[in-house]
Amino acid sequence: MNLFDFIFLTTWLLPLAGAHENQVPLAENGPTTTPRVAIIGAGIGGASTAFRLNELTKLSSSIEVTIYESEPNLGGRVKSIAPENSPQVVEAGATHFFTQDWCLRTAMEGTGVKERRKDPLALPKSSGLWDGKELRTAPKCNGDSMSVWDHARLIWKYGISPWKFRKSVQSALEKWKSFAGLIPTFGSAVKELEQVGLSDLVLDSAEGYLKNISITPHFLTEVVQPCTRAQFSQNLENEPALPALVAVAASKATSIEGGNSRLVDRMIQLSGVNLQLNSRVTRIGHGYHRRYRLSIVRNSLKDSQNLRHADFDAIVLATPLWSSKVDLSDLHLQSIASISQYVETHVTHFATPANISPKFFDHSLNVTIPDDLLTTASPSHDPDLLRLSRSTIRFRRGCLPGNDCRQFDTEYLYRVLSRSLIKDGDLVRMLGQQLEGEYELSDYNISWVHRQFWPHAFPQYGKDDGLQEKVEIAPNLFYLNGAEEIISSMEMSCRMGDNIAMTLYMQDWDHGPA
Ligand SMILES: Cc1cc2nc3c(=O)[nH]c(=O)nc-3n(C[C@H](O)[C@H](O)[C@H](O)COP(=O)(O)OP(=O)(O)OC[C@H]3O[C@@H](n4cnc5c(N)ncnc54)[C@H](O)[C@@H]3O)c2cc1C
Missing domain, CATH: 3.50.50.60 (FAD/NAD(P)-binding domain)
Structure with missing residues (x-):
């Protein structure tokens, strides 16, 4: 065999002889070792x-x-989505993390991204709790933002439970900080949990664990559960204990500019x-x-x-x-x-200059709906709301050449976290009106809507x-x-x-x- 035959055979014929439908092109595998x-x-x-x-x-x-x-x-x-004509971004998925989350903070430093200066979700102006019958004072999910007065009120209402709960939160957070941080690599998440002392917080549901440490059912349903619903779209029986404790973390929430x-x-x-x-x-x-x-x-x-x-x-x-x-x-x-199982969740954003009408919740209700509304589990919710929060958004509209395009209209931006789909009719009802067949959302002062469905939002316990x-x-x-x-x-x-x-x-x- 001459040199030409050898090259022809090795480069063309031999590979073809072994070829089958799954033949991997060389480029896909990289030429090197x-x-x-x-x-x-x-x-x-x-x-x-x-x-x-x-x-x-x-x-x-x-x-x-x-x-x-x-x-x-x-x-x-x-x-993160950017509404048309607005300089702002809106989070259709994860909204925030905590200042003590060392991995994300290290990544921020390494990539040069900055912390968002003001997080409207982390610092709501007023908060409330809708329990299916009445609007009440809300728990603050972020313990760090609670005043002495807030703590005193909780203890007056729920006895020793808030204190016990806060102790569990602090201890869980301390341990959670070390998870995956003590040794450079770990082969088993279960062993790592044992190592940092968190095993008991993941083997039981939040409900089981917290009842075991004698937290009263009232405190659980009225204070802890609204926060897990707002954060993980779940009630306490479907959530392991660790996330439930972290959901009310005593540390500041933050997000990315x-x-x-x-x-x-x-x-x-x-x-x-x-x-x-x-x-x-x-x-x-x-x-x-x-x-x-x-x-x-x-x-x-x-x-x-x-x-x-x-x-x-x-x-x-x-x-x-x-x-x-x-x-x-x-x-x-x-x-x-x-x-x-994973839970599914809907995140709906809409912009309007209007306030949410209390009539959406109950016809006889005559109060101002707070900026951050949490909910307890109630079969009467329709649609099943987990959280309704309000911030503001700026839009630049009708900016024609020659106009001053630095002018913005400011509207309310509502974020609705729900188990079921928020239809157009629901949005209009939230503003206290009924959607008529031939009208569009813009006829009801709703200038922008974005719906995001997460079929696999969070795992269920x-x-x-x-x-x-x-x-x-x-x-x-x-x-x-x-x-x-x-x-x-x-x-x-x-x-x-x-x-x-x-x-x-x-x-x-x-x-x-x-
Ligand atoms: C509504 C909502 C709110 C949340 N809020 C918060 C919050 O405030 N703070 C917080 O810390 N966490 C929050 N979370 C949870 C957090 O978003 C997730 O835990 C985290 O983003 C998961 O990241 P991941 O990369 O592990 O998985 P994912 O984000 O699910 O990424 C997986 C990727 O794999 C891709 N993929 C899937 N299958 C294939 C395939 N076969 N081939 C190729 N690609 C594939 C997917 O398209 C996706 O991009 C929230 C989640 C939801 C849904």
Whole structure:
């Protein structure tokens, strides 16, 4: 065989002989032996994994990272939207985190994003509680913003329960601060919980745990539950104890200037990863060139060109398995968090110069509706409101050339968190009117509406659900969102991403297939 025949045979004929429908194009696998990591999901968890991994490896460029995101945008449940003609952004997903959340704060420093100067949701002017029958004085979910008078009033009304509860909150927060922070990496979230002394707060529902420490049912339903409904869209029986305590955290709430999704954008941008938007991972199987093979469909392509495959040495699953529907049936997995259900939530924003009418709640009610209205669980709520809060928004309207375009109209911006869909008729009823067939929302002074439906907003506590033993559910396959069962928050996803990045960095890489 001459040299020409040899080159022809090795470059064209031999690969064709082994070709099959799942043939992996070389470009998908990278020409080098550099370890290849795929992150599935570009929410705060995926972003934090990528960002931290880049920080750890940037001097050596020793790991190649690709992020697959099924949506056209980054952020996942962190979603900041910019209403047309307004300089402001509105949070359709996660609204805030706490000043003591060290992982997010470190990420802010590393990316240069700034804290939002004034968070309207964190500092409501007046607050109230609707219990299905009457409007009452509201609990303050953020203990830090309570005055001595607020504390005294609670103790007068509920006896020793508020004091006991506050003690539990402080102790839980102290321990939560250390979670994922004591040792650089942890392989088991369950062991890490034991290590920091939080196990008992995740094994029981908030209701079970708090009743056990003799907090009175009244205090639970009138003070604690409205806060968990407002924060996690759930009643106490469906929430583990830890998030319920953190929901009333004694620390200041904060958010990102320009919108929380800026943090996700910046982390991914600075990490220099190969970002594949509109790319849904459908399956993780055994690899051909490397340990794992991903099957990916592109939203934008026609069916025939749609399915692609790519091989990786390690995978980070940075999305809840429930919603991602990634097929893992080929793999032999360690125990996975058996979250039995996620709650769905609707977030509706609307702008209007009008006040909310008390008649929406009850025809005989004649009071001013407060800026931040929490609710207790009541079967009579229709639609089932979890929180109704008011801030302001500026719009620039009708700015024609030659006009002074610095002029803004200021309107109220309402944010409604609800279990059921808020229809146009509900919005108009909130303003004390009835929607007539031929009219539009603008006829009722509603200038802007945005509806966001979250089918998998938060995991629901189930007493038979098992906690995920290991973060690494198969060799080099990490499941970030198993930890959501402990607490579902931006900070938790950030800490898990941090932890997985560190584990990957310290990995002794084996490039071959399993
Ligand atoms: C209404 C609401 C309010 C909230 N408020 C707060 C709050 O105030 N403070 C707080 O800390 N937390 C809050 N949370 C919770 C917080 O938003 C989440 O815990 C956190 O954002 C989860 O981030 P994540 O990256 O782990 O997951 P996600 O944000 O869910 O990201 C997963 C990503 O993976 C993508 N994906 C899914 N399947 C696939 C696939 N097969 N292939 C490729 N990509 C895929 C998704 O499109 C998504 O972008 C709130 C959540 C909701 C819904």
